Amino acid sequence: MTQPSNLDLDAVLAFATFADSLNFSEAARGLHISQPALHVKVRKLSERLDRPLYRRVGRALELTEHGELVARYGRQLREGTSELLAQLHGMAERPVTLAAGEGAYLYLLKAGITHFQKDASAPLRLLTLNRDEALAAVLGGKAQLGVAPLDIVPEQLQSIVLTTVGQVLAVPEGHRLARRSRLRLKDLAGERLVVPPRGRPHREMLAALLQSAEVLWEVALEANGWELMLSFVAMGAGSAVVNAxxxxxxxxxxxxxxxxxxxxxxCFHLRGLLKSTPAERLRVSLQDSGNAWKASV
Known part of the structure; x- marks a missing residue:
């Protein structure tokens, strides 16, 4: 078993940079070393750990399960080192990175983000990602915090529930269903719906439930993001199922x-997030924002 004292932390940091792009040439340029030198670092690290860290799939590279673990540790090490140097030299704190969807930013998190920025010494970096991408960003160490609708929380993460949101059908005021107080799935029969592209979680969930209820519907058009979908509804292009x-x-x-x-x-993060970090202060602000939204509905 590899002892901590035998682990080349410089190689771990170099591997984390490679993992960010999965491109040896790009990573080598960022590290200001030659590509062969980076190959040697990664190969020796893999040999030291006795685990393959990446593999080739067709013409692309992807991390193995162990490679994901090493990359996550390298990103945490890189960020921790930067924070230490910033504190030693009296510099501003490192950015806090939050991963969430466009709808969450627009409707659930705006107040919390605004409150955090009023007195935060650390800058905030926002990644606009869907649920699966946000989970991957946090699990991989690319973001300290993520916000997304989850049914199951991976065991590597800690989370709090910000709020619970229902789903509604958005229709123009003159639509045949506009005066209804609530709907059943069968009421959507024959509807022309504005939906996200195939493969997006919301599209797949909606299609599966409508199929189970034996409801036939049509795709009016495909659009990414609640704002764009609702804009097309307002234009009369169709109706849309969106978050309440x-x-x-x-x-x-x-x-x-x-x-x-x-x-x-x-709102989720890797286990062990320190309460003294700016990320924890952001988490508290987002929780307050979620509580305020619940109180307003």
Whole structure:
């Protein structure tokens, strides 16, 4: 077994840089070393750990499970080193990175982010990612915090529930369903829906539930993000199933669909996040923002 004293931390840091791009040429340029030298560092690190750290899939490279672990440790080491140097030299704290979806930023997190920035010494970096991408960013050490609707929280993470959100059908005011107080899935039969592209979690969930309920529907058009989807609804392109936290544009009404699952928005981070860090202060601000949103509905 490799002893901590035998682990080449410089090689770990170099591997983390390679893992960010999975491109040896780009990583070598960023490290200001030659590509062969980086290859040697990564190979020796893999030999030292007695584990393959990456593999080739077709013409691309991808990290192995052990490579993901080493990359995460390298990113944490890199960030910790930067924070130490900043404190020693009286510099500003390192950026806090938050990963969340566009809808979460627009409707759930805005107040918390604004409050954090008022008196934060650390700058804030926002990554706009879907649920799976946000989880991967936090698990991989690319973001300290993530916010997304989760059914199951991976055991490597700690989380708190910010809020619970239902789902609604957004329709123009003159739509045949606009005066209904609530809807059932069967009421969507024949609807032309504005939906995200295939493969996106919301699209797949909605399609599966409508198929299970034997409801036939059509794709009006595909669009990414609640704001864009609702804009097309306002134009009369179709209707859209969106989260109940979304603000409806003028001329559009929202009708609850209780048969659709409610979404539990979690704020999550790797286990062991220190309470003294700016990331923890951001987490508290986001929790307060979630509580305020719940109180307003």
């Amino acid at each position: 936290c979304c603000s409806m544009p003028p001329g559009v009404v929202a009708i609850p669909i209780p048969e659709l699952p409610t979404l539990r928005y979690h």
